[in-house]
Amino acid sequence: MPLTLEEVRRIAELARIGVSDAEARAVQAQLNNIFELIGQMQKVDTDGIEPMTHAQGSALRLREDKATEENQREQLQSVAPQVEAGLYLVPRVIE
Amino acid sequence: MLNASLKELSTALTQKKISSAELTKLFLDRISKLNGAFNAFITVDAEKSLAQARVADERIAKGAALPLTGIPAAHKDIFATKGWLTTCGSKMLGNFVSPYDAHVIERFNAAGAVILGKTNMDEFAMGSSSETSFYGSVKNPWNPDFVPGGSSGGSAAAIAARMAPAATGTDTGGSIRQPAALSGLSGLKPTYGLVSRYGMVAFASSLDQGGPMAKSAEDLAMLLNVMAGFDARDSTSIEHPAENYARDLDKPLSGLRIGVPKEHFGEGLSADVGKSVETALKELERLGAKRVSISLPNSGLSVPAYYVIAPAEASSNLSRFDGVRYGHRAKEYRDLADMYRKTRAEGFGAEVRRRILIGTYVLSHGYYDAYYLKAQKIRRLIADDFVEAFKRCDVVIGPTSPTVAFKIGAKAADPVQMYLNDIYTIPANLAGLPGMSIPCGFGANSLPVGLHIVGEYFAEAKMLNVAHQYQLATDWHRREPAGI
Numbered sequence: 001m002p003l004t005l006e007e008v009r010r011i012a013e014l015a016r017i018g019v020s021d022a023e024a025r026a027v028q029a030q031l032n033n034i035f036e037l038i039g040q041m042q043k044v045d046t047d048g049i050e051p052m053t054h055a056q057g058s059a060l061r062l063r064e065d066k067a068t069e070e071n072q073r074e075q076l077q078s079v080a081p082q083v084e085a086g087l088y089l090v091p092r093v094i095e
Numbered sequence: 096m097l098n099a100s101l102k103e104l105s106t107a108l109t110q111k112k113i114s115s116a117e118l119t120k121l122f123l124d125r126i127s128k129l130n131g132a133f134n135a136f137i138t139v140d141a142e143k144s145l146a147q148a149r150v151a152d153e154r155i156a157k158g159a160a161l162p163l164t165g166i167p168a169a170h171k172d173i174f175a176t177k178g179w180l181t182t183c184g185s186k187m188l189g190n191f192v193s194p195y196d197a198h199v200i201e202r203f204n205a206a207g208a209v210i211l212g213k214t215n216m217d218e219f220a221m222g223s224s225s226e227t228s229f230y231g232s233v234k235n236p237w238n239p240d241f242v243p244g245g246s247s248g249g250s251a252a253a254i255a256a257r258m259a260p261a262a263t264g265t266d267t268g269g270s271i272r273q274p275a276a277l278s279g280l281s282g283l284k285p286t287y288g289l290v291s292r293y294g295m296v297a298f299a300s301s302l303d304q305g306g307p308m309a310k311s312a313e314d315l316a317m318l319l320n321v322m323a324g325f326d327a328r329d330s331t332s333i334e335h336p337a338e339n340y341a342r343d344l345d346k347p348l349s350g351l352r353i354g355v356p357k358e359h360f361g362e363g364l365s366a367d368v369g370k371s372v373e374t375a376l377k378e379l380e381r382l383g384a385k386r387v388s389i390s391l392p393n394s395g396l397s398v399p400a401y402y403v404i405a406p407a408e409a410s411s412n413l414s415r416f417d418g419v420r421y422g423h424r425a426k427e428y429r430d431l432a433d434m435y436r437k438t439r440a441e442g443f444g445a446e447v448r449r450r451i452l453i454g455t456y457v458l459s460h461g462y463y464d465a466y467y468l469k470a471q472k473i474r475r476l477i478a479d480d481f482v483e484a485f486k487r488c489d490v491v492i493g494p495t496s497p498t499v500a501f502k503i504g505a506k507a508a509d510p511v512q513m514y515l516n517d518i519y520t521i522p523a524n525l526a527g528l529p530g531m532s533i534p535c536g537f538g539a540n541s542l543p544v545g546l547h548i549v550g551e552y553f554a555e556a557k558m559l560n561v562a563h564q565y566q567l568a569t570d571w572h573r574r575e576p577a578g579i
Contacts, residue, residue: 008452015410015455016417017448018436027449033511034453040399041469044476051471052478054301055287055527060330075194081424088419091431 002032096121097257098575101166101314104260108155108165115155115165119148119209122167126212126258129579133234133243135252137172138180139212147209154207163321164207169259171250172213173220174305175294176200179210183296184218184228184246187422187442197294198326199263199305206321211259215249218444219413220270220298222246223516224506227446232503235278236576237542241500244274244516250308251278256579261309261318265295267302268401269495269520272532275308276495276545279534281562281572282308283315286552287527288333291326299408300331302401302524311572312533312562316341319555335553343560349383351561354488356391359519359547365498367538372494375535375546375565379492382564389484389491393476397521398514400477403457403470404525409447410454416442449510478526485551490561494519495532495545523549533562534571543571 003011008028012019019027073086082089096118099107107113123141130136144167151165175181175193177200182188196204203210217227225233225248233248235241236256243252247264251274254262264271266284275282283306290305297303307318319340326332355376360369380386418424418438425437443451457466484491496516506513523530528549535546546565550558566572 003456007456011452011456011459014459015451016414016432016435016439017443017451018440027452030449030510031452031456033509034402034449034514037511037514038399038402038457038466041396041403041473042465044393044396044473046469046472046476049472049475051468052475052525053471054331055478056331056333061327063327072194076420079191079194079421081418081421090419091428091434093431 003028003035097125099260100311101163101261101309101317104166105162109160115148115151115209116145118165119144119167119211122211122259129256129258132239133236133252133256134215134231135233135249135256135258136169136212137182137184137215137230137249140179143178144209144211151207151209161206162317163203165209166260167209167211168203169211169214169250169253169262170200171216171247171262171264173216173265173296174200174263175296176210176213179213181213182230183220184216184230185442185444185447186229187416189229189423191422195294198291198328199322200294202321202324208321214247214253214262217246217248218447219296219409220246220265220267221409221446221450223269223273223513225249225274226503226507227444229444234503235500235542236579237279237500238540240502241540241542242277242503244277244496244500246270247308248274251275251280254278254280254308254310255576257575261307261314263305263322264308265303265305266524267298267405268524269517271306271308272520272530272545272547273496273516275532277500277543279543279571279574280308281311281315281531281533282306283319283531283555283558284523284529285319285323285555286529288331289323289335291324291329291332293326293328297412299405300412301408302405311566312559313341313344315531316344316559338556340556340559343556344563346560347383348379348561348564351384351490352387352488353379353384354387354389354484354491356389356394356484356491356493358391358394359493363497363515363518364494365538368494368496368498368544371536371538371544372546376492378568379561379565382568387488389488391480391484391522393473393480394522396473397477397525398518400470400473401521401525402453402514403466404474406450406454407458407467408454410451410458413447413451446510474525477522481522481526481528490554490558491549493547495547496520499538499540499542499544519547528552529555529558531558531562533565534574536571
């Protein structure tokens with residue numbers, strides 16, 4: 001079932017990527033080709049197959065709940081677009 | 096020196112026939128001369144490299160050298176490198192000077208290796224041609240009208256043009272092996288979890304794996320000895336005992352069972368590649384290996400399953416690029432949501448945006464079972480195919496890529512054609528198995544052909560053994576592009 005232009009706009013909004021109408025139309029055709037390729041999966045019966053989430057079956061490692069990282073705030077914030085008093089600045093969210 | 100193996104370079108350094116500073120300068124000069132033609136490097140910083148080389152020389156003088164001490168190596172620009180611009184081929188990280196080192200970089204630094212520069216790549220490692228980089232296409236040193244493969248195409252071109260003796264790459268669906276094949280090099284994707292992903296910009300975390308690229312299997316073994324190892328900062332790093340990956344290089348191949356998957360020799364494989372691979376298989380038989388016909392019945396589904404799983408994980412991983420903590424931020428915006436939309440529309444290139452959209456869709460409400468869950472079930476079928484195959488053989492061998500390198504621009508407008516390049520390499524990523532590519536001849540337009548070797552989990556030493564024995568008997572890996 002091909003994606004409609006409306007669906008392309010909805011996905012772009014979910015992904016927080018701005019698209020113009022022209023871009024949405026161009027991307028629509030490409031995505032539909034890709035979904036045709038992906039659709040080959042549906043030919044195979046996978047009833048009762050256990051999904052493989054990961055190359056290793058084992059559970060994730062746990063560690064003791066204690067701080068291991070030293071504070072590197074200044075260094076890590078040195079690459080931020082906008083910081084003030086150790087805080088990241090973004091446009092006002094609540095008026 | 097430009098054609099020397101890493102072992103030869105190491106010996107020359109410890110015997111003081113050349114200093115690390117001289118060796119580093121030699122390759123830096125080579126980069127100044129050739130990078131304009133091939134666009135293999137995004138960042139070069141001669142001062143930093145030479146400072147590291149001088150430290151290495153002091154270490155050698157003190158008699159404290161390790162095998163890679165003083166040897167320059169290039170790093171894919173996906174590895175966070177402290178004090179170096181780390182762009183991942185994207186405008187999004189065009190201003191990102193990393194405040195920390197990836198585990199792989201720490202390992203090279205601890206070994207005393209010299210960072211020669213950061214190599215060009217498909218944006219966020221999404222591509223098979225190194226054309227999607229914000230910093231321009233990489234060109235294949237064998238013929239600059241052709242792609243070097245991708246996404247680790249800058250690393251491949253750097254070695255092929257002898258601008259670097261060795262390099263790192265990463266492989267999510269074939270991004271080490273396919274450029275190694277298309278550029279006439281040796282490249283290894285280790286068992287998933289063997290090399291830490293810490294500081295390696297994430298694309299699809301259940302598939303991403305770093306590994307070495309070089310001129311020979313012997314060189315790869317030396318590099319893997321440095322790169323592999325447990326790291327608690329990567330939640331999927333494996334606690335596997337340290338190995339010497341060079342230990343089995345000299346073993347004879349008598350009795351080795353080579354599984355040849357019939358699915359990798361059918362429709363889609365170009366005749367020139369098929370012929371070179373067939374000749375290579377005969378050579379391996381001559382060396383004592385036995386050929387076993389095997390089947391990987393679900394491998395045809397690997398590309399469709401991969402193009403659900405990888406974009407799904409990418410859409411999640413790349414949500415971090417929001418213009419708040421690092422990287423690009425749009426100049427003008429109305430509010431926070433508008434800042435996100437504009438920042439991400441400006442910062443990501445077309446292929447990255449496309450994959451984020453695919454991933455967002457397959458994970459969205461109502462579609463999860465039909466796409467993501469289905470793909471994970473097919474992933475299991477593909478992994479099970481290998482379990483069956485390895486009951487009858489020790490390694491699986493076939494072509495790395497269906498064709499030799501294609502012309503720059505030839506597949507850029509058709510994502511599906513581009514994706515099908517990785518049809519033989521993706522199954523190993525989905526299963527988490529180690530895979531490698533070594534040169535085995537030349538095909539159309541006198542461009543290199545790659546031989547693909549897949550082993551069982553942690554069988555890197557055995558795969559390197561097979562590759563090294565082949566390279567002792569053949570000289571494809573010694574060929575270099577003419578006239579540069």
